[in-house]
Amino acid sequence: MAMVEIRDLQKVYDGGFEALKSVSLDIQEGEILALLGPNGAGKTTLISAVCGITLPTAGRIRVGGHDVIDDYRAARNLVGLVPQEINLEPFEKVINTVRFSRGLFGKPRDDAFIEQVLRKLSLWDKKDSPIRALSGGMKRRVLIAKALSHEPRVLFLDEPTAGVDVELRRDMWETVAELKRDGVTIILTTHYIEEAEAIADRVGVINRGQILLVEEKSSLMTRMGQKELRVDLAEPLTAVPDALSEFDLALDDGGQTLVFAYDTAADRSGIARLMTALSGAGVAVRDVHTRQNSLEDIFVGLVSKQEDAA
Numbered sequence: 001m002a003m004v005e006i007r008d009l010q011k012v013y014d015g016g017f018e019a020l021k022s023v024s025l026d027i028q029e030g031e032i033l034a035l036l037g038p039n040g041a042g043k044t045t046l047i048s049a050v051c052g053i054t055l056p057t058a059g060r061i062r063v064g065g066h067d068v069i070d071d072y073r074a075a076r077n078l079v080g081l082v083p084q085e086i087n088l089e090p091f092e093k094v095i096n097t098v099r100f101s102r103g104l105f106g107k108p109r110d111d112a113f114i115e116q117v118l119r120k121l122s123l124w125d126k127k128d129s130p131i132r133a134l135s136g137g138m139k140r141r142v143l144i145a146k147a148l149s150h151e152p153r154v155l156f157l158d159e160p161t162a163g164v165d166v167e168l169r170r171d172m173w174e175t176v177a178e179l180k181r182d183g184v185t186i187i188l189t190t191h192y193i194e195e196a197e198a199i200a201d202r203v204g205v206i207n208r209g210q211i212l213l214v215e216e217k218s219s220l221m222t223r224m225g226q227k228e229l230r231v232d233l234a235e236p237l238t239a240v241p242d243a244l245s246e247f248d249l250a251l252d253d254g255g256q257t258l259v260f261a262y263d264t265a266a267d268r269s270g271i272a273r274l275m276t277a278l279s280g281a282g283v284a285v286r287d288v289h290t291r292q293n294s295l296e297d298i299f300v301g302l303v304s305k306q307e308d309a310a
């Protein structure tokens with residue numbers, strides 16, 4: 001059973017805006033899923049629906065097998081949410097803020113657990129500081145501590161590193177990796193492709209309220225490992241010559257360019273053999289250049305394809 005099950009989720013806001021269009025997604029226990037999407041894609045709406053903050057227009061969501069509407073309390077108890085906005089009480093001490101969050105979930109006071117959470121987030125020596133005395137990065141950590149205070153099994157992080165400096169971003173990634181080691185299921189939204197590359201097990205791309213792709217990061221990385229050699233021809237071709245059929249070739253630019261896809265991880269790319277074969281087949285070459293696919297290309301390509309179709 002998936003830890004989070006989202007089926008045909010639709011959200012139409014008052015005023016008629018359709019922020020989610022039939023989203024279905026399964027999130028497995030213990031995985032880190034990064035949801036990548038531009039501004040306004042529907043990421044926060046999706047998270048809010050799972051956390052029971054936004055009421056879906058249609059569809060069904062289960063967390064740990066509990067329906068988020070019919071069985072709200074059981075589902076909500078399993079979920080921790082780190083919101084995008086910093087919404088902390090400035091004069092409250094760090095430790096009280098975190099204790100209070102635990103209490104809101106009806107959990108008995110457990111100072112040993114709160115200490116463990118604060119230590120994990122390097123907040124223990126700040127436990128008696130008022131929130132307003134903390135740096136922005138530390139405040140974000142307090143948001144995570146609050147979200148973890150009631151021992152959730154699933155943690156949603158809504159753009160955890162927006163506006164955070166590079167060093168702190170790396171710290172945050174390490175924290176997320178540690179939570180995963182503790183068995184917490186993590187869903188984070190981000191604009192940063194490098195963030196998805198750094199920590200996710202799976203990457204989902206969302207745009208205009210639709211999931212365009214969900215794929216293991218490792219298979220995306222394999223695709224990213226694909227490079228293209230583009231061979232500009234002296235004379236255009238109408239078809240790839242039979243003599244070159246052993247190569248993975250396609251024609252582009254109206255037959256003016258031969259595109260050869262090869263794997264950067266392979267021992268031999270086949271480029272030298274291709275060049276020999278081209279000359280053997282009497283195909284004259286004007287220029288060659290290479291192009292690397294990145295996660296960014298895949299992302300931009302998917303999003304722009306959808307924009308074109310709209």
Ligand SMILES: Nc1ncnc2c1ncn2[C@@H]1O[C@H](COP(=O)(O)OP(=O)(O)OP(=O)(O)O)[C@@H](O)[C@H]1O
Pocket residue numbers: 013014015017019037038039040041042043044045046
């Ligand atoms: N309460 C609301 N009423 C009407 N429209 C809303 C409401 N909340 C969000 N929207 C719209 O729904 C769309 C999706 O918003 P959402 O906040 O889910 O996107 P997002 O992917 O989280 O974006 P960002 O990366 O900018 O946070 C946006 O066009 C937004 O303007």
